[in-house]
Amino acid sequence: MKGILIRKDLCIGCRACASACEHGIIQIEETKEFRKIIVSGSCPDECKNCKDVCPTEAIIGEKPTSPQEVLFRLTLCRRCGMPTAPEPMLNFISRRMNQPLFELDLCITCRQQLMWEAIRER
């Protein structure tokens, strides 16, 4: 019986743990504004999948834990206003890439469109 406790100060809100969890204990709910990471109790198995894949080592806990939720507000695309990714996740990318954050707050569709617009203008 192993607990799953997500440290809210370290979690960046990516989807790694949710797709690693084979029991569906960690799940992600996404609405228009928020991404919610839902942990529905303790892990029944002795697996450590979620711990292994976490990019920031935010998952801790040895004792059984109660259900918990981590809520992230999604950053809005600066061009179209659609939700993109949680801000801590963009911060993580900007740190790793040594790139300012404002370059990253575009949604995927806008990136794809802007690429062709930039090429057409030339």
Added chain:
Amino acid sequence: MQSMASWKIFINPERCIGCHACEMACEQTHGGASNIKVQCAPVFCRHCEVPPCITVCYRNAIEMRNGKILLIKDLCTNCGICIFACPFGAIMTTTITRRIEPKEKAHRDVPLLSRLFGGKIFPKERQIVLVHKCDGCVERAEAGVARPACAATCPSGAIECKDIAQASSSKRIRTYEVHLVTHLTHREGTSL
């Protein structure tokens, strides 16, 4: 047969008629998940020389082989970090649903209260957002087919596959070399 490293994929955005044939071809080649999105013109991995996705991946699940950037599925955690690192939006996602196999041991260990809400604690299925990207049709190249599926399918010649010797001359006629752009073109206006 052309070898892997000798050709590159070129896109002529003006020629694209938006028929989505490349998406279909890619879907068939890669088991139901297309690595191409037609957004004004086909968007897929440009196989950058300095790829931000490789820099950002914390599992080293993306690597460069013969000038092609490949995602290694066994190492990938589907975290989605590379999606937002890519300036072109060329890394795609597909949502799939997988059944959860109930384990006897798992159910035995759970307290009675939890077992009453079994459906909630142990959901029957889970959704995974799979991350995938263009691999330059490595499998086709290994099987001896020269061109990637998208270039072979495109009816209007918007996606072309040329070898490097032809590439330098075709640059003049506004064909865009896929390989050289490594930065946000719309921001910095870097050379193509």
